[in-house]
Amino acid sequence: xxxxxxxxxxxxxxxxxxxxxxxxxxxxxxxxxxxxxxxxxxxxxxxxxxxxxxxxxxxxxxxxxxxxxxxxxxxxxxxxxxxxxxxxxxxxxxxxxxxxxxxxxxxxxxxxxxxxxxxxxxxxxxxxxxxxxxxxxxxxxxxxxxxxxxxxxxxxxxxxxxxxxxxxxxxxxxxxxxxxxxxxxxxxxxxxxxxxxxxxxxxxxxxxxxxxxxxxxxxxxxxxxxxxxx
Ligand SMILES: C[S@@+](CC[C@H](N)C(=O)[O-])C[C@H]1O[C@@H](n2cnc3c(N)ncnc32)[C@H](O)[C@@H]1O
Numbered sequence: 722x723x724x725x726x727x728x729x730x731x732x733x734x735x736x737x738x739x740x741x742x743x744x745x746x747x748x749x750x751x752x753x754x755x756x757x758x759x760x761x762x763x764x765x766x767x768x769x770x771x772x773x774x775x776x777x778x779x780x781x782x783x784x785x786x787x788x789x790x791x792x793x794x795x796x797x798x799x800x801x802x803x804x805x806x807x808x809x810x811x812x813x814x815x816x817x818x819x820x821x822x823x824x825x826x827x828x829x830x831x832x833x834x835x836x837x838x839x840x841x842x843x844x845x846x847x848x849x850x851x852x853x854x855x856x857x858x859x860x861x862x863x864x865x866x867x868x869x870x871x872x873x874x875x876x877x878x879x880x881x882x883x884x885x886x887x888x889x890x891x892x893x894x895x896x897x898x899x900x901x902x903x904x905x906x907x908x909x910x911x912x913x914x915x916x917x918x919x920x921x922x923x924x925x926x927x928x929x930x931x932x933x934x935x936x937x938x939x940x941x942x943x944x945x946x947x948x949x950x951x
Pocket of ligand 1: 759760783784785786787788789790805806807808811824825826827841842843844847
């Protein structure tokens with residue numbers, strides 16, 4: 722809890738229990754079913770090693786969901802870890818002892834200059850107003866701190882994936898049906914993200930003065946580490 726008390730600007734620590742906020746339940750259930758695909762521990766462990774972050778860094782997993790990436794951070798001995806998500810329901814599914822903050826990425830209940838590393842995995846593509854989110858990230862990351870992200874990228878592989886999982890045949894197989902539902906549910910933000918991701922990188926550099934230290938692109942994702950030139 723100590724780290725959360727250090728970084729939180731308001732009393733917003735969740736108890737992990739929820740009885741209300743279930744309005745996104747269906748969306749959340751889809752995410753829970755596909756979590757292994759979203760968080761992908763093996764791939765993330767490799768990425769984390771390459772990012773080579775300071776083990777004593779205060780790391781905030783922004784939009785952490787049910788904490789699919791926490792185990793990898795913990796396995797790699799990153800102790801000063803906390804997570805923020807808007808969904809109490811997903812936070813209630815977190816099974817590791819990481820301080821959790823229930824809050825909105827558009828107005829993070831986090832102190833200014835409190836975080837060494839803001840990390841986002843597969844969440845930026847759920848939003849349309851990235852300028853507002855970047856303003857918040859800029860505010861909470863320490864000068865010379867880092868912002869690391871893993872987000873979908875448009876590639877031939879993704880195009881093929883869309884063709885397969887959006888086809889009527891996908892309805893026959895439960896796995897593809899699940900993927901189809903996820904793509905359709907997040908389509909309003911996911912497809913614009915795929916088209917505008919390069920523009921996002923430009924805004925990150927030019928308007929928010931982050932230096933992109935590495936931008937590894939694989940068949941599915943952007944894997945970016947950048948530094949805050951504050
Ligand atoms: C696809 S999930 C990614 C979860 C997680 N990063 C992972 O790797 O498993 C997107 C997450 O964004 C969260 N989210 C959506 N809108 C949010 C908001 N306005 N503020 C904070 N979190 C939000 C959702 O609750 C969900 O957990």
